[in-house]
Amino acid sequence: MSAVLSLESVSVLYRKGRTMVPAVRDVTLEIGRGETLGLVGESGSGKSSLATAITGLLPSGGRVDGTVRFEGSDLTGLAASDRRRLRGTAIATIAQDPFTSLNPVVRIGRQLVEFQHWQTDRSRAERWRRAAEMLAQVGLSDPEARMRQYPHQLSGGIRQRVAIAAALLVNPRLLIADEPTTALDATTEDQIIGLIRNARQAIDGAVVFITHDMSVVRRLCDRVAVLYAGQVVETGPVGTVLGDPRHPYTKALLACDPAGIETPTRLLPTIPGTVPAPGNLPPGCVFAPRCTAALPVCSQRSPRPSAAGPGHSAACHLMGTA
Ligand SMILES: Nc1ncnc2c1ncn2[C@@H]1O[C@H](COP(=O)(O)OP(=O)(O)OP(=O)(O)O)[C@@H](O)[C@H]1O
Ligand SMILES: [Mg+2]
Incomplete structure (x- = not known):
């Protein structure tokens, strides 16, 4: 192995x-x-x-x-x-406090798109679509609405789900x-x-x-x-x-x-x-x-x-x- x-x-x-x-x-x-x-x-x-x-x-x-x-x-x-x-x-990391990996002044959607910076084969629209899909996969309802929010508008548990989505993207x-x-x-x-x-x-x-x-x-x-x-x-x-x-x-x-x-x-x-x-x-x-x-x-x-x-x-x- x-x-x-x-x-x-x-x-x-x-x-x-x-x-x-x-x-x-x-x-x-x-x-x-x-x-x-x-x-x-x-x-x-x-x-x-x-x-x-x-x-x-x-x-x-x-x-x-x-x-x-x-x-x-x-x-x-x-x-x-x-x-x-x-x-x-x-290599992706998920921290104890998702605030350390999420930028407080940038909306969730834009951050999830930017996390895919190195995935150059994905267009911006594709990155947005994948981000929404990943948020749904980690159990968030209405991903598009979440993507318009800022990290401080989310509870700790939801923020951690977003951080997991970011890592998996x-x-x-x-x-x-x-x-x-x-x-x-x-x-x-x-x-x-x-x-x-x-x-x-x-x-x-x-x-x-x-x-x-x-x-x-x-x-x-x-x-x-x-x-x-x-x-x-x-x-x-x-x-x-x-x-x-x-x-x-x-x-x-x-x-x-x-x-x-x-x-x-x-x-x-x-x-x-x-x-x-x-x-x-x-x-x-x-x-x-x-x-x-x-x-x-x-x-x-x-x-x-x-x-x-x-x-x-x-x-x-x-x-x-x-
Ligand atoms: N940047 C740093 N400069 C100097 N010492 C540090 C630094 N970061 C950690 N340490 C010291 O290294 C030791 C191990 O710290 P570390 O944070 O790796 O432990 P940990 O097991 O992750 O603890 P916790 O469960 O509290 O997160 C501690 O004594 C800590 O004070
Ligand atoms: Mg530690």
């Missing part, structure tokens, strides 16, 4: 004073055609930073080390213009969705997840779905990579990782998942402590200070990933002891 996306030892570094500190460290992952990979972790674990390493939309002062390959071609060192073309023809072969449902209520979240599931079938490629919510991973993804303090601590097929988690961080995240709690309480559990900031990482295993199962070795040596089953690995000293 040829990979749509492959990351080899990818790190993302940001400038802090006079040094560069890593927010993502040494991530190696592959995503195959037809696959949806969930990237999960708490706030600050480096999910969005890893996404920018793929899209090239890194903030100024940021740097990517390692190799990012899309359909076999190395994206490292690609010129800005080639990156833009790639984002207009092959470029026929992407890689779709990266960065917490697209976090700002939405549960019913709208369900609808948006349904749309992304349909989108996966429509695109001839792969989806990276970023979330902090294990129940979303369960509903949508084939494989999952659990990120903590910029490192992949566990990865594997969703059924295996969620059914038989091997890393204490994955177990802790699952314990916070409302779907897995038999007696719902008003207060959802959280993992005590916080994700360490880049440049301020503890020695040994990065999760050790928050890990209830930590051994002395955990604060001394960083564990290497080891196999837990087919396609399933975790980086934890306890792996050999259980």
Whole structure:
């Protein structure tokens, strides 16, 4: 199986004073055609930073080390213009807040036409027609009326549907969705997840779905990579990782998942402590200070990933002891 996306030892570094500190460290992952990979972790674990390493939309002062390959071609060192073309023809993103991708002062219709800038085989009329069709496909009634509106005239859920339509209009072969449902209520979240599931079938490629919510991973993804303090601590097929988690961080995240709690309480559990900031990482295993199962070795040596089953690995000293 040829990979749509492959990351080899990818790190993302940001400038802090006079040094560069890593927010993502040494991530190696592959995503195959037809696959949806969930990237999960708490706030600050480096999910969005890893996404920018793929899209090239890194903030100024940021740097990517390692190799990012899309359909076999190395994206490292690609010129800005080639990156833009790639984002207009092959790699699309959906952000948490669709306001970041929609221009507030331009009507929806014109924006959806402009998103198709690189589809030079489509006339303006054709682009308009496709935009209206796509809005209907993402469940909006009266697309022509929507296209005359401005983003602020739409509810959050409708705006997110427009953002999905915009992403799909470029026929992407890689779709990266960065917490697209976090700002939405549960019913709208369900609808948006349904749309992304349909989108996966429509695109001839792969989806990276970023979330902090294990129940979303369960509903949508084939494989999952659990990120903590910029490192992949566990990865594997969703059924295996969620059914038989091997890393204490994955177990802790699952314990916070409302779907897995038999007696719902008003207060959802959280993992005590916080994700360490880049440049301020503890020695040994990065999760050790928050890990209830930590051994002395955990604060001394960083564990290497080891196999837990087919396609399933975790980086934890306890792996050999259980
Ligand atoms: N432009 C930047 N400059 C410096 N540090 C940054 C920058 N962007 C992110 N960081 C830091 O990198 C770390 C990872 O941040 P990132 O936004 O990638 O995490 P995340 O997993 O996407 O979090 P969230 O769930 O809150 O979106 C954080 O400590 C953050 O403060
Ligand atoms: Mg983020």
